[in-house]
Amino acid sequence: MSRHDAAEVETVPAPSERTEVRRLPERGVYDRDEITAIVDEALICHVGIVHEGHPVVIPTNHGRVGDALYLHGSPASRLLRAMKRGEEVCVTMTIVDGLVVAKSAFHNSMNYRSVVVFGEPRVVDDPVEKERALAAITDHVLPGRWDESRPMTDAEARATLVVAVALDEASAKVRTGPPEDDEADRELGIWAGVVPLALVAAAPVPAPDLVAGAELPSSVIGYGRR
Amino acid sequence: MSRHDAAEVETVPAPSERTEVRRLPERGVYDRDEITAIVDEALICHVGIVHEGHPVVIPTNHGRVGDALYLHGSPASRLLRAMKRGEEVCVTMTIVDGLVVAKSAFHNSMNYRSVVVFGEPRVVDDPVEKERALAAITDHVLPGRWDESRPMTDAEARATLVVAVALDEASAKVRTGPPEDDEADRELGIWAGVVPLALVAAAPVPAPDLVAGAELPSSVIGYGRR
Numbered sequence: 001m002s003r004h005d006a007a008e009v010e011t012v013p014a015p016s017e018r019t020e021v022r023r024l025p026e027r028g029v030y031d032r033d034e035i036t037a038i039v040d041e042a043l044i045c046h047v048g049i050v051h052e053g054h055p056v057v058i059p060t061n062h063g064r065v066g067d068a069l070y071l072h073g074s075p076a077s078r079l080l081r082a083m084k085r086g087e088e089v090c091v092t093m094t095i096v097d098g099l100v101v102a103k104s105a106f107h108n109s110m111n112y113r114s115v116v117v118f119g120e121p122r123v124v125d126d127p128v129e130k131e132r133a134l135a136a137i138t139d140h141v142l143p144g145r146w147d148e149s150r151p152m153t154d155a156e157a158r159a160t161l162v163v164a165v166a167l168d169e170a171s172a173k174v175r176t177g178p179p180e181d182d183e184a185d186r187e188l189g190i191w192a193g194v195v196p197l198a199l200v201a202a203a204p205v206p207a208p209d210l211v212a213g214a215e216l217p218s219s220v221i222g223y224g225r226r
Numbered sequence: 227m228s229r230h231d232a233a234e235v236e237t238v239p240a241p242s243e244r245t246e247v248r249r250l251p252e253r254g255v256y257d258r259d260e261i262t263a264i265v266d267e268a269l270i271c272h273v274g275i276v277h278e279g280h281p282v283v284i285p286t287n288h289g290r291v292g293d294a295l296y297l298h299g300s301p302a303s304r305l306l307r308a309m310k311r312g313e314e315v316c317v318t319m320t321i322v323d324g325l326v327v328a329k330s331a332f333h334n335s336m337n338y339r340s341v342v343v344f345g346e347p348r349v350v351d352d353p354v355e356k357e358r359a360l361a362a363i364t365d366h367v368l369p370g371r372w373d374e375s376r377p378m379t380d381a382e383a384r385a386t387l388v389v390a391v392a393l394d395e396a397s398a399k400v401r402t403g404p405p406e407d408d409e410a411d412r413e414l415g416i417w418a419g420v421v422p423l424a425l426v427a428a429a430p431v432p433a434p435d436l437v438a439g440a441e442l443p444s445s446v447i448g449y450g451r452r
Contacts, residue, residue, distance in 0.1 A: 043322060043423075044320060044322060044336075044338075046272035046274075046283050046285075046318055046320070047283070048272075048274040048281035048282065048283035048316070049281050050279065050280070050281050053276065054276070054314055054316070054344070055274035055275050055276050055281060055314060055315060055316040056274065056316050056342075057272050057273070057274035057283050057316045057317070057318040057342065058318065058342070059272075059318060059320040059338070059340050061336070088281060089281060090274070090280070090281040090282050090283045091283070092272055092283040092284065092285060094270060094272070094285040096269060096270060096425070098431075099367060099368060099427075099449075101368065101371065101430075101445075101446060102375070103375065103376050104375055104376040104377075104378070104382075105360070105361075105364050105371070105372055105375035105376065105377065106378050106379075106382040106386075108364060108367065108371065108375070110270075110287070110367075112270075112285070114285050116282075116283065116284070118280070134331070135331075138331050138334055141325060141334065141336075142325060142327065142334075142421075145327065145331070145334065146331055148416065148417075149328070149329065149330055149331035149334070149416065150329050150330040150331065150411055150414055150416060151330075151331065152330070152331045152332050153332075156330075156332040160332075178431070178433045178434060179433050181433075181435070185376055186435055186437075187437055188376055188437070189437050189439060189440050190374065190375065190376060190440060190443075191374075191432070191436065191440045191441060191442055191443050191446065192432070192433040192435075192436060192440075193430050193431050193432040193433045193446075194430065194431045194433075195368075195428075195430050195431075195446055195449050196427065196428040196429075196430075196431065197269075197425050197426070197427055198425070198426060198428065199322070199423050199424070199425055199426075200423070200424060200425075200426040201325075201421050201422065201423055202421075202422040202423075202424065203422075204327075204419050204420065204421050204422075205324075205404070205419050205420045205421075205422065206417070206418070206419040207404040207405055207407075207419045207420075208404060209407070209412055209418075210417065210418060210419070211412075211413055211414070211415050213415060214415050214416060214417045214418075215417060216417055217416075217417050219327075220327060220417070220419075220421055223325075223421050
């Protein structure tokens, strides 16, 4: 992924004033495919609501089908109750790709890809869409897990509130590449560069109540986010 | 880290109504040391503000000195301008420790540690505190990097707005351990368990403008978040 200049990016759809990236415009990217790629790779998201005038930010899981971002949870949670009322949310996902280590303290930075989505949640009542959304959320975390699992019962589905947020009003911000130290610091004998970072899986730990012969499923073998 | 029952946790300080964990109270932990450990290990945070009535969530870096959580940025950014006005923020950090893979789709979960902080930012004007805060933010990402770097100039420090948010109104939520499938699913021959996840560094990539002999610094060698 290359760093974009503002002049290069295609805007799909036109960003609203709110989603337009205000600072460091060269880091703003709005290409629909790039936005969905970040949404799909980010393991979790942080959902912001306004609760009685106060900002509240809660981490959760998400899934995507087409232009719909799905979130789910207990109908009793504060977050889900606000979303059930259709109150506006801001959903932000951030993937950290590396530490940008500069010669000067001032120019330290990070390589990252983030998406910010604004929208008013719509409760998903239709049983077919709801099942597709729950499968998307499950498979977002572990691709293929929905079909490997004991299916969700009607009672379990009723105990889960699912909402959809349209990806219409979304923007992305991306930084890639080496540090950008000042020309005046070029000759300093201080190491600079990038420390790549990634979310990496270690060996799976079987549950204590596994029956004999339950084999590692394909969703878990070789798990990674990319 | 073990899973806490609500009855076991020590509450330091008493959580306000806002920070009290509402759902799944057995996952709520308020111990001060546990909160600061999560703040210190989390590489980034997500800051929520209310901007003209709308929720806005932006990822950024943080640092900590004692009970002060420090955030920084360009004085021109929307986020920093709101913080300069002292508008309330919600700062949330989330560390994902693993995927909790259940036999049933309904019981899939994650092992994670998260902290939610509410507060009204205070602009850090005092030059001594400001330098300490900027060093803390730098060293939060790469311990020891502040002293390895070309020091920040007065002009650079002036170009950076630093705010402090007290960690007074903070709560943590932690999930650990295996999946908790229903007793009725015990005999199913479906694999279940935990896939541990961690943010892992790959080999450092030197900047293209390094001078000969600039050696890998100790902040970068063997980098990890724990």
